[in-house]
Amino acid sequence: MKPVPFEYERPHSLKAACQLLADDEDAVIIAGGQTLIPMLAMRLARPSRLVDISRIDGLSGIEEQTDNITVGCMTRHAEVERSPVIASHVPLLSAAMPWVGHAPIRVRGTIGGSIANADPSAEVPLVLVTLDGTITLSNATGSRTIPARSFFSGPMMTEIQPGECLTAADFPVWQHSRTGIGFREIAKRHGDFAMVAASAQVSVDATGKCIACAIGIGGVTDTPLALPELASSLVGTAFTDQSVHDAAKAATDNLSAMSDPQTSPEYRKRAATKLIADALMAARNDALETSEGVTT
Amino acid sequence: MKCQLRVNGEDHTIDVEPRTTLLDALRDNLKLTGTHVGCEHGICGACTVLADGEPVRSCLMLAAQADAGPEITTIEGLSTAPGELSIIQDAFCEAHGLQCGYCTPGMIITASALLERNATPNRDDIVDAISANLCRCTGYGQIVEAIELAAEKLRQRNASPSEASQ
Numbered sequence: 001m002k003p004v005p006f007e008y009e010r011p012h013s014l015k016a017a018c019q020l021l022a023d024d025e026d027a028v029i030i031a032g033g034q035t036l037i038p039m040l041a042m043r044l045a046r047p048s049r050l051v052d053i054s055r056i057d058g059l060s061g062i063e064e065q066t067d068n069i070t071v072g073c074m075t076r077h078a079e080v081e082r083s084p085v086i087a088s089h090v091p092l093l094s095a096a097m098p099w100v101g102h103a104p105i106r107v108r109g110t111i112g113g114s115i116a117n118a119d120p121s122a123e124v125p126l127v128l129v130t131l132d133g134t135i136t137l138s139n140a141t142g143s144r145t146i147p148a149r150s151f152f153s154g155p156m157m158t159e160i161q162p163g164e165c166l167t168a169a170d171f172p173v174w175q176h177s178r179t180g181i182g183f184r185e186i187a188k189r190h191g192d193f194a195m196v197a198a199s200a201q202v203s204v205d206a207t208g209k210c211i212a213c214a215i216g217i218g219g220v221t222d223t224p225l226a227l228p229e230l231a232s233s234l235v236g237t238a239f240t241d242q243s244v245h246d247a248a249k250a251a252t253d254n255l256s257a258m259s260d261p262q263t264s265p266e267y268r269k270r271a272a273t274k275l276i277a278d279a280l281m282a283a284r285n286d287a288l289e290t291s292e293g294v295t296t
Numbered sequence: 297m298k299c300q301l302r303v304n305g306e307d308h309t310i311d312v313e314p315r316t317t318l319l320d321a322l323r324d325n326l327k328l329t330g331t332h333v334g335c336e337h338g339i340c341g342a343c344t345v346l347a348d349g350e351p352v353r354s355c356l357m358l359a360a361q362a363d364a365g366p367e368i369t370t371i372e373g374l375s376t377a378p379g380e381l382s383i384i385q386d387a388f389c390e391a392h393g394l395q396c397g398y399c400t401p402g403m404i405i406t407a408s409a410l411l412e413r414n415a416t417p418n419r420d421d422i423v424d425a426i427s428a429n430l431c432r433c434t435g436y437g438q439i440v441e442a443i444e445l446a447a448e449k450l451r452q453r454n455a456s457p458s459e460a461s462q
Contacts, residue, residue: 001336008297008314008360030361037356038337040315050314052361078350102428104406105338107350108357190427 003040007049012056014165018140020051022163027051029165031074034101034109035117059112059167062086068133068170073112077124081106090171092131092201095183096123102191115151116166118158120258121194121219123185125152128169129224130199130216136168143167152223155258176203176212180286182279186271188262194219195263198275202239202283210239215280220257220272227251227276239284241277248276299363303328304373312359319343321359322370330371330401334430341429344402345370351409351428371401374408383453384408384446393442395433402429407443411450417443 011017021027026048030036039045053059053074060074062085069089071080080086081097100106100114100123114124115135128135128148136145137160148169151159160166185197196219203212213231218224230251237243252272257265301308301318303326310325319336322328322345331354334342338356345354347366354368362368374382381389384404394400403426410417410425417425422443423436431439 003315005313005315008358010360010363030358033358033361034338034353034356037317037358041337041355050358054361102341103409103425104341104344104351104353104428105356107347107352190424 004046010052031113032108032110068172071111075111077106077109089173092181093127096127099123112166126218126224129226134170137164138167139163155222178290179203180283182282184275184279196271198279200279200283204287245277248273299359303368316359318357319354341402344405387446388442391442393439399431
């Protein structure tokens with residue numbers, strides 16, 4: 001349970017960090033280390049070098065933009081969990097945070113780390129994909145921004161290229177005044193990896209009719225998955241228990257669900273149907289109770 | 297590599313391999329063996345310490361990451377003097393909040409962080425906080441009672457500091 005030997009660097013600029021990554025293909029970034037260090041301890045990861053990005057200025061923090069919130073990659077989960085800005089502008093992310101590991105993990109774990117790690121069952125990628133957010137990647141010469149929905153290419157696999165560092169994620173802020181959220185998860189014990197998770201955000205008009213909807217699932221397929229067709233099919237509808245359940249079932253019927261010794265694909269799809277419906281109804285009821293919106 | 301650690305209010309400079317965890321540095325280099333080694337991959341919570349007052353797994357932190365970094369508090373740093381018990385430690389004794397004692401330092405550190413943030417935790421708050429720590433003896437009931445008792449004693453002390461110190 002001791003890691004293999006490796007070199008350790010702690011650059012003070014993003015450019016230097018990216019250069020270290022570009023110069024050594026076996027180098028990996030360490031941010032909070034809450035997934036990497038167990039992987040090192042179990043010797044599943046054997047990097048030549050760790051590039052610690054925790055002391056680089058400008059990589060941590062929560063910034064309000066006009067129509068989104070930018071979260072720097074080194075921002076710790078605990079900071080996001082306690083942030084009043086996140087609670088009022090991206091409440092879905094706030095609701096997901098208590099599900100990320102346990103409190104001591106969230107003290108060290110980072111938003112960028114959760115996203116770059118690309119665990120199919122992870123909550124932060126699920127929320128980012130559900131809300132159709134974006135991810136910023138930088139290398140030694142510049143940066144690019146890509147949609148979260150095309151960032152995850154498989155389990156623990158992403159579009160990050162050699163020499164790149166994920167520097168920030170942008171979570172869209174909905175401007176509708178009556179917006180609600182729902183987050184549901186099944187795990188064997190609290191703090192364990194999600195077997196299935198569903199996150200939903202719904203806006204309603206003055207009459208209670210759904211005017212905007214986003215829904216996504218985690219832990220079911222090999223990447224976090226937004227279900228935009230399901231979401232748009234519910235816009236403008238009455239949103240009854242039965243109609244939402246039927247729509248959720250139709251959306252999960254043809255999914256290619258993952259399998260492991262504890263959780264069969266059939267169970268995952270059945271649970272996903274139930275959690276999608278529950279998350280959507282919770283979001284819709286939350287929206288109905290809101291007289292002022294998430295953006296106030 | 298050289299690492300400067302600030303632990304329990306004292307500065308230390310140690311020379312360790314980059315792969316050395318904070319846990320191993322505390323135990324092997326600083327001889328602070330109150331922090332226990334459990335699973336070494338972040339599951340059991342036996343190695344929990346405080347970093348700037350927040351609970352962290354010392355097995356999931358490299359000594360290098362603590363270099364000139366957060367102030368670390370271990371179980372040894374919680375008591376007021378050698379041989380004395382903090383209020384939380386005392387409550388664990390009184391409520392029989394331990395059997396083999398292996399998880400106890402982590403439990404007490406976790407409880408300390410909880411009570412620092414929340415002076416009046418309800419049972420759910422306590423259960424949520426210690427859900428990060430495994431105990432294979434007690435069944436947790438008496439640990440929860442110990443933390444409830446500690447919370448009560450801390451509230452009493454803070455209400456009348458002179459009386460409680462007698």
